[in-house]
Amino acid sequence: MSAKAVLVAAPASGQGKTTVACALARRHARAGRRVRAFKCGPDFLDPTWLALASGAPVDSLDLWINGEADCAQRLKRAADEADLVVVEGVMGLYDGQPSAADLARRFGLPVLAVVDAGAMAGTFGAIVHGLRHWPGPGGVTAAPLPWAGVLANRVGSPRHAAMLAEVLAPDDGWCGALPRDAALALPERHLGLAGAAELPDALARLDAAADALADTPLATLDRLPAWAAPDAPPPPAVPALLAGQRIAIARDAAFAFLYPANLDVLRALGAELRFFSPLAGDALPPCDALWLPGGYPELHAARLAQCTELREQIAAHVALGRPLWAECGGMMVLADTLMDGQGERHRLWGLLPGTATLGRSLAALGPHALQLCGHQMRGHSFHWSRFESPMAPWAHTQPAHTPSGRDAGAAGGGEPVYQQGSLRASWFHPWFASAPEAAARLFLPEVLA
Structure with a gap:
């Protein structure tokens, strides 16, 4: 066609x-x-x-x-x-x-x-x-x-x-x-x-x-001139590493940064996806793993601070050793404290020791990769906020480099990845299709290596 x-x-x-x-x-x-x-x-x-x-x-x-x-x-x-x-x-x-x-x-x-x-x-x-x-x-x-x-x-x-x-x-x-x-x-x-x-x-x-x-x-x-679409073989089959796994995913104005392609990868891995809205007061759905995506928690910090029942449900989820992957804004809402753009402090969910602060200028921007379970999962970092934590990072992403060795645009060094029990969090936004097997490991209970 x-x-x-x-x-x-x-x-x-x-x-x-x-x-x-x-x-x-x-x-x-x-x-x-x-x-x-x-x-x-x-x-x-x-x-x-x-x-x-x-x-x-x-x-x-x-x-x-x-x-x-x-x-x-x-x-x-x-x-x-x-x-x-x-x-x-x-x-x-x-x-x-x-x-x-x-x-x-x-x-x-x-x-x-x-x-x-x-x-x-x-x-x-x-x-x-x-x-x-x-x-x-x-x-x-x-x-x-x-x-x-x-x-x-x-x-x-x-x-x-x-x-x-x-x-x-x-x-x-x-x-x-x-x-x-x-x-x-x-x-x-x-x-x-x-x-x-x-x-x-x-x-x-x-x-x-x-x-x-x-x-x-x-x-x-x-x-518009004629265009010849590229020839491309179908992508390789994705192993059903998440078959039978229920993944709860926060999705609303505070957690809006979701690639449709990432959801497609999770479904191809066999997962059942269950969406819920913290801002609407939804409870955590029955699930085997939880994903808190990025978004704008700083614009809804007061409302999120009031989600105490959900906070307790997520704490219980982690206490049972069930995986939680939090990226960017999802990591911010897990902090002890969030300071918004007006300088107001909000006590947040306290599952990740530290303080998230919305800055007035760009803190990091660029392509990154995370080595996970022998696979390189690629993605990017883009945030204005900072996260100060007494925790030592479990790992760091690697900023991408061009073939000539020049940095491809990532600000500063790699992004920290924090791990506390079954909770893993980072500023890093992964593109799951770059390494579906690694993406699956974010939502499985075994310890990452």
Whole structure:
């Protein structure tokens, strides 16, 4: 089956990539076309908007974290069932190692450049030329970048749009302009965009963005170049290491950072998943293992502090030697104390000695790997908070490195992994598909090695 595809990229963050990627997905899904969307690089927030726009779950694509084979398999499955595949880039087109440009080149994904042109005219042409033809780090000429065209964002008037179109080379692919309009912006806070599920008008925002594409060449799929989906063998079978295991998973506004692909891996391993909401006052479901994912506990600390019955149920779970995996925000809620952004201290669940403090700037960002039971499980770290604990870490993740030995973006050293009985916790967000056998060990009672 043939699908069109586009990788929506930009010179930098904040240019409007998510808005445009969602507008494309929403416009064509609304017209009855089958749309599948992806996010380049690890991200929990942008995919919520892409999923709402496309009507389907959204996975991340990262050549290092996923691995090339996993990326190829996901793209091929999407192409087999969709009319349009939309991939949203990360940061700037060439930022990161690997970058969105690397992903585009590897899989032939045509790049649609989104440029905030609100305060420029002729320079718009120079930026587009650079995005399309930059030879790469060190001036080493890379393979030509697959190209779909350029969309000007936050344009002041039709005359302004005409000026921008005039400075492009004939084959740069003018795809029109979106106006400067606050209604098209998606709300942000620390860590990135607000989640789509948190806003009652989220779909109306996406409809407005989709409507804004009506007068551009992107209103139909004809403007997008042909794309050949990658050949990829099916992934290897996953052993049923979690057969018969019931895993309780916290899922609500405080514990929202869940990759759909990680849930798929747990199901493939044979686990039965049981979701519950601490914020709604849910009790811990009957389970053999528990997962507290990341999210925004700092925004709900007062409510979480009141979950004393749940706290006692989780303490009893751990006392019985049943596994608990807590990552990032899930680790914060287990601390003795959490200090929120207003400097207010909250007594939390006290199952992991220490204090979690929300900072005012980024504490760590980058790809990491954890060696576990003879397997390398890859993932990433991204947090503003700090955790000060008297506990000695059981292990540390390893920041990823490029083949040349340069750091691939992880801030500082590896992230600590704490273990106290059957409780294991870290800032690290693993991608379970990179090592399903290791992922299973997080939810099995035997001691990790």
